Amino acid sequence: MLNLFDHEAETEGVVVRVAVSFLPEQSRSEASRWFWAYHIRIENHGSQPVKLLTRHWLITDGRGGQHHVDGEGVVGEQPYLKPGESHDYVSGCPLNTPTGRMEGVFRMIRDDQTIINAEIPRFPLVAPAVAR
Structure with missing residues (x-):
């Protein structure tokens, strides 16, 4: 089976997997705007249910500029995951440089x-x- 997710981390039984795609149709290099979509899968491998309360993102552009994003839930949801369950969502990120993290x-x-x-x-x- 092909693994869609290139990046993963596990914390106390919660696994977060990420796949990222560059979106050339939404990017405009002449306007210094590059856009990516990212697909997140949150898996509960623990023995108790977990509920996602908040998110904190650190977005760093290619020049080292940093932007913090905090909020409740993900894309308007606060998923509740029983052991063995997972939650997927897709969102996007624009940058003013062609690289970042x-x-x-x-x-x-x-x-x-x-x-x-x-x-x-x-x-x-x-x-x-x-696309640069």
Whole structure:
């Protein structure tokens, strides 16, 4: 089976997987705008249900400029995952450079009120040379 996800991290039984795609049709190099879509899968390999409360992203552009994004849930949802369940979503990221990276944390809570800061693995944002 082909593995869709190139990047993954595990924190206390929560696995976060990431696949990223450059979107040339939404990018405009002449306007210094490059755009990527990323697909996230959150898997609960633990023994208790977990609920995603908040997200924190650190987005770094190719010049080292950093942007922090914080918010509740993901794309308007706060998924509740029983052991063995997963949640997928897709979102996007524009940058003003043809390269950069993203990484972050999902703050989650178990039924016993234990907090987990599930790592979102660092992944590169790289536009193909023809799109630069």
